[in-house]
Amino acid sequence: MNPLLRSWKTVRRLRRSEQLGADRTPPVTLRMLADRLGLHVSTVSRVLHAKPDESHRAASSATVERIRRLADELGYRPNPHATSLRTRRSNLVGVLVPRLSDIVLATIYEGIEESAGEHGLSTFVTNTRDVPGIQRARTEMVLARRVDGMIFGDAYVDAEFLGEVAARGVPFVLVSRRAGDYPSVTCDDYLGGRMLGEHLLGLGHRDVAVVAGEPYASTGIDRTGGFVDAYADAGVEIPRHRIVHSRFDARGGHEATEALLAGGERPSAIFAVNDFAAIGAFGAVRDQGLRVGADIAVAGFNDTPLAAELPVPLTTVRSPMHEMGRRGIDLLARLLQGEHVESERLRPELMIRASTHPTAS
Amino acid sequence: MNPLLRSWKTVRRLRRSEQLGADRTPPVTLRMLADRLGLHVSTVSRVLHAKPDESHRAASSATVERIRRLADELGYRPNPHATSLRTRRSNLVGVLVPRLSDIVLATIYEGIEESAGEHGLSTFVTNTRDVPGIQRARTEMVLARRVDGMIFGDAYVDAEFLGEVAARGVPFVLVSRRAGDYPSVTCDDYLGGRMLGEHLLGLGHRDVAVVAGEPYASTGIDRTGGFVDAYADAGVEIPRHRIVHSRFDARGGHEATEALLAGGERPSAIFAVNDFAAIGAFGAVRDQGLRVGADIAVAGFNDTPLAAELPVPLTTVRSPMHEMGRRGIDLLARLLQGEHVESERLRPELMIRASTHPTAS
DNA sequence: GCAAATTGCCCAAACGTTTGGGCCAAACGT
């Protein structure tokens, strides 16, 4: 570039930044580095960008050194908007969850964020409250932000909406819930349900009920399925009216349990497909004047940190929530590299406590 | 522009997008619209951008109509990276919280996200686990993403780090916790503590203890302060050893309560500065073979959804978490407009339940 | 009927990167 022109441009830029007001330090750009070093901006870019194969071809090692030193002396941070604009890659991923105030999803998100950081990705996370209209709207919103890919923690098992997203060529993975044949990272919910079923069978419970969660979520479906199958294998058929759907929160578990306890003869054990619903079940049991553990067994799923602290500690199935989040990003990262990925199903662990087993811890 | 040149460019662009692979539909740009309509890109930009004052000067109403129609027929979405690059405004805000798996912060974040959407802002949220080093690192990270402003939900009361951030000219507001004179949206924690103190005094409790939370968080400090002052006003001095710091989770509340119960004569009531710590206190009380409510009163703070569902419903102070998040963004938005803003202190509400008052619901 | 104002649009530069392709000089091969 014509050196005269260059210095004129520099003058203009300085004047401009003065007008902006004093306190907000203007971010340092490649051009500033290049100007101060008497180099071309492309040289600086190459040196600061590609480590092994490019940088030594781009400049002499002395120059490389000069550039590096100035860059971190001035605290150079590439402008991600410029980079994204140029490369058509934003290193952003959108994450949809039903609600972050559900500790399960929040913990999964912690795993997502942790792993995303390691992959150089940033995440937009938003709540959809499991409402399809909101899922659509929020998906549009994050796609408008030009994310590279998405993670859905709120998949409907019918996968209708996901089909549309896939048709648009957006890379995504599912966490927590599975749907269709899309790549997902889930807990082995079916196995977890089975384990709990076998546990209750072993304790002699024959008349049991299930607070089954929302009918559109694979988590509730699979946990219930495993539980029911465990009983079927033992020759016990759980009647239809012993299985009631519910919201996934405490209130929902409370209501569902109320319904279950309303009938004439009550079950001797209740399996709620997540811990919050189980806590709601505690409330309903209490309202009936019954005692959890002594009069009726209650079990949950997920082993959230509260489970062990409850006045009657809760028997539950530990699901690797944090790990699910981490693997979710790992899968997505590989997807973004163009690799083909397989779904993963993580192993649950049965935690036996006093809510089903009076002599347990 | 020379029409010949323009069409040649179009050809190049088409060829290029073919190479990308079939499925990923190339996003529609201003130029595509302009080319198809035989207009200049700047005209299209103006029409699609400024509503009342500009658009009618920018084009005839017929043209405006044509542009609008094609834009949403093709589903035009402005590329935010290009826009941010040009305008130096990203409409992004960074949110730091200790941990989203804490339902209090998660709920605050729901408010933040909701209100952010209404303001046309998007949020990056990240967990810092209250570790200063991580706070710094994550702050750098979101600033590198060129956010317009920040919301801290993890402020240390000493405000040292916040001072550095402020010195760099970054606009921010605090939620949940206050610090220094920086604009914040908090619950009136002091008042909440007072209300609880007066409640327990009214029930005749003279020998009380406090599970006070982390010493660096204004929430715990102010709640404890209000509580202690209520007792002081009644002529009761709470001895130093009755006040123990703790983590904010169930485990932390458990450990702190164990310590409190270890001594010779035990208090007749325990105030834990948040619900999770209170649940942990439940666990510790249970481990001592005591019954919450009957043998010892326990109160919490925040009124999380579980409080009412516990086997012994928890007396607590309702704090407007969702609203705090909303107001936080509102404040930040005004700050970004250059307005001057004042901190807000939201009103708490006492929820009396059986954990302190055996005959309550 | 002429100057002035308005309407309706176009031009071009800029935001900060990345990247394919140059170009000049020095080192190398024979």
Add this chain to the structure above:
DNA sequence: ACGTTTGGCCCAAACGTTTGGGCAATTTGC
């Protein structure tokens, strides 16, 4: 001594917007 490689750097276009200025044609004012 003379072509060829390589080292070290620069050039310029492009990504998709926004925005201060134009400029021609039409309308308005008098």
